[in-house]
Amino acid sequence: xxxxxHELQRYFFDEDRTAHVTLAEILLLAKERVFGxxxxxxxxxxxxxxxxxxxxxxxxxxxxxxxxxxxxxxxxPWLPQKMxxxxxxxxxVQKFLKAGNPWLQKIEAIARPRLTYICxxxxxxxxxxxxxxxxxxxxxxxxxGTNTLPAIGVFVTSFGLLExxxxxxxxxxxxxxxxxxxxxxxxxxxxxxxSSLLDLLKTWLGR
Numbered sequence: 001x002x003x004x005x006h007e008l009q010r011y012f013f014d015e016d017r018t019a020h021v022t023l024a025e026i027l028l029l030a031k032e033r034v035f036g037x038x039x040x041x042x043x044x045x046x047x048x049x050x051x052x053x054x055x056x057x058x059x060x061x062x063x064x065x066x067x068x069x070x071x072x073x074x075x076x077p078w079l080p081q082k083m084x085x086x087x088x089x090x091x092x093v094q095k096f097l098k099a100g101n102p103w104l105q106k107i108e109a110i111a112r113p114r115l116t117y118i119c120x121x122x123x124x125x126x127x128x129x130x131x132x133x134x135x136x137x138x139x140x141x142x143x144x145g146t147n148t149l150p151a152i153g154v155f156v157t158s159f160g161l162l163e164x165x166x167x168x169x170x171x172x173x174x175x176x177x178x179x180x181x182x183x184x185x186x187x188x189x190x191x192x193x194x195s196s197l198l199d200l201l202k203t204w205l206g207r
Contacts, residue, residue: 003105008029011029012094018090019090022088023083036162042062043152043154046060048099048103056151060136061136063132063139064136067133067136070128104159111163113163115166115169119161132154132176135153138183145182150176160172
């Protein structure tokens with residue numbers, strides 16, 4: 001099976017495309033590895049060190065839906081038709097792929113089937129699904145700092161799922177753990193800071 005980076009290069013750069021593409025069209029590339037493929041594609045924009053305004057929340061919702069289906073053992077993913085058929089500018093997709101394909105190729109160079117039970121057994125998929133679902137929730141939160149690291153965790157974990165490489169998925173789960181701790185810390189800081197500011201305002205107004 002052709003590497004993901006090669007298929008994306010062929011589909012989005014080497015072949016003639018219209019000015020817009022849809023997620024449904026991209027799904028045609030997935031074949032039997034649809035869950036890992038979709039999760040990699042959806043997490044890529046937020047995982048890259050390039051601005052992706054407006055993508056983290058809707059893609060986070062889609063990732064959460066896929067993670068829940070992975071948890072319950074679904075073989076074929078379901079996504080809302082409106083999201084599947086929503087047009088995305090080809091230029092935008094190409095921008096993300098130009099930044100992301102070199103990273104894909106680096107991971108592909110070391111990826112191979114190993115510790116496959118982590119990616120193929122029910123306990124392994126359950127663990128991966130729960131971790132991805134939690135990271136998706138973090139991606140949905142519109143607070144700076146709660147998106148990138150969780151998205152990287154989803155990307156690496158899902159890439160291992162895509163390639164049946166349990167070692168890479170384990171590395172992704174570690175990133176998910178770090179991302180979860182980071183997001184919780186940011187949320188606590190925001191809530192604590194907001195409460196302190198509110199108390200200060202109440203004190204000032206009371207005077």
